[in-house]
Amino acid sequence: xxxxSTIKTIxxxxxxxxxxxxLVYEVARQIPKGRVTSYGAxxxxxxxxxxxxxxxxxxxxAHQVRPKVPAHRVVNRLGILxxxxxxxxxxxxxxxxxxxxxxxxxDQVVDLKKIFxxxxxxxx
DNA sequence: ACGCTGACTATTA
DNA sequence: CTAATAGCCAGCG
Numbered sequence: 001x002x003x004x005s006t007i008k009t010i011x012x013x014x015x016x017x018x019x020x021x022x023l024v025y026e027v028a029r030q031i032p033k034g035r036v037t038s039y040g041a042x043x044x045x046x047x048x049x050x051x052x053x054x055x056x057x058x059x060x061x062a063h064q065v066r067p068k069v070p071a072h073r074v075v076n077r078l079g080i081l082x083x084x085x086x087x088x089x090x091x092x093x094x095x096x097x098x099x100x101x102x103x104x105x106x107d108q109v110v111d112l113k114k115i116f117x118x119x120x121x122x123x124x
Numbered sequence: 125a126c127g128c129t130g131a132c133t134a135t136t137a
Numbered sequence: 138c139t140a141a142t143a144g145c146c147a148g149c150g
Contacts, residue, residue: 020147039132043145049133051145056131058147076132083131128149136142 020046024058025065027119031073034101035117036109038077045119059083072096079109079116 027042039052039059048054055074062069072093076082084093084107094104103110 043132048146051147052132053130053144054132054146057129059131071131074131081131086131126150130147132145134143137140 020048020054021058021061021065024055025062025069027123028059028062028069028071028074029067030119030123031070031117032122035115036073036075036079036097036102036112037117037119038075038079040077041116041118041120042074045123056083060086063088073100073117075109075112079112081107081109 023046024042027045031037039055040049042055043049043052046055059069059071059074062071071083072081072087074083081093081097081104084090087093094107097104097109102115109115
């Protein structure tokens with residue numbers, strides 16, 4: 001897999017392109033500080049719960065999207081920091097989470113059930 | 125237009 | 138937990 005970025009069409013300069021990604025970004029920005037959510041939860045909120053992969057794919061472009069998207073608050077259903085390697089320097093994602101009060105142990109969020117934020121219920 | 129890829133999830137073994 | 142399989146869908150060559 002030597003694929004490079006490939007994400008560019010998501011942000012046409014000067015034109016607000018409403019795509020699947022934009023919806024993911026909006027939901028991700030709504031995540032309260034000190035809380036986390038899963039790709040499946042976001043996907044479910046968008047109506048495409050069967051396509052959690054697309055959420056992760058969207059997060060891939062979140063780095064270049066403004067305003068910044070708290071992708072570090074998005075983990076997989078087990079609370080594992082599956083996207084830490086895409087965050088740039090490995091360990092940065094965990095550092096950000098711990099900075100917000102989220103405990104991370106062995107690349108996995110502690111007390112996931114307590115800090116889990118469901119967009120389908122909290123965000124209407 | 126077709127095939128490949130991917131930061132997921134669920135199920136089965 | 139791991140490994141394999143299947144489903145899902147947008148973007149790119």
